[in-house]
Amino acid sequence: MGSRKAARDEEFRRFVDAVWPRLVRTAYLLAGDRHTAEDLAQQSLERAYVAWGRVAQADDPYAYVRRILVNEQARRHRRKAPERLVDAVPDRAEPAGPERLDRLDDRASLLAALAQLPPRQRQSVVLRYWEDLSETQAAALMGCSVGTVKSQASKGLAKLRNAAALHGLAATTAGEGRVR
Missing domain, CATH: 1.10.10.10 (Winged helix-like DNA-binding domain superfamily/Winged helix DNA-binding domain)
Known part of the structure; x- marks a missing residue:
């Protein structure tokens, strides 16, 4: 039982490592602020972890988590007015000069x-x-x-x-x- 949970946790960790930058960028574009984006991404991954059995079996686990992200952002928006903060979050290394x-x-x-x-x-x-x-x-x-x-x-x-x-x-x- 313990080894199965450890394998599941390791699979989830690898998934998070692979999708985190893309998920945060998408959340940032939806929310408009870096801190909210990171919170949205983390909350989405928390929900995904709870349902990891279903998520891992999906045709596209990233799409499943992205759906969670969009729903979470919509819930946040309904709860309070979104803040209009903008900060530069590069999605890859930028050239110098x-x-x-x-x-x-x-x-x-x-x-x-x-x-x-x-x-x-x-x-x-x-x-x-x-x-x-x-x-x-x-x-x-x-x-x-x-x-x-x-x-x-x-x-x-x-x-x-x-x-x-x-x-x-x-x-x-x-x-x-x-x-x-």
Whole structure:
């Protein structure tokens, strides 16, 4: 019995090591603040640990935990108004020098604009364009219809396009082919 629990715990530890950075980045984009993102990721993994037998047997355990994360973020939002804090959380090592500063400025501008979106629009944009989920997958995660995901993502993208913080970014990156 003890060896089975130890094996289960080790399997869970390996899973956490593999998904932690990605889970925290997704939580950060949903919540808009690093500390809340880490709390969301930790709470999601706590729930996953309790149900690890089911989670480990799922076709995609990360997708299972991501669903827990989205639900937990929605619960938090219903309990209190989200804080609008933005800090730069790089998702990988950045190059040194002026190029790094430009990227950090771009990222800060994008995160500030993302933080201004209402929660459902932010969820739709993050799940569709950051997590690269289909509309159907995002709808299943959000517990809504595909049409809701489409309309919320469309409204969110329109607000991002019109965000004052992003106007300089769109102008400087248009020539580089990074903006559609």
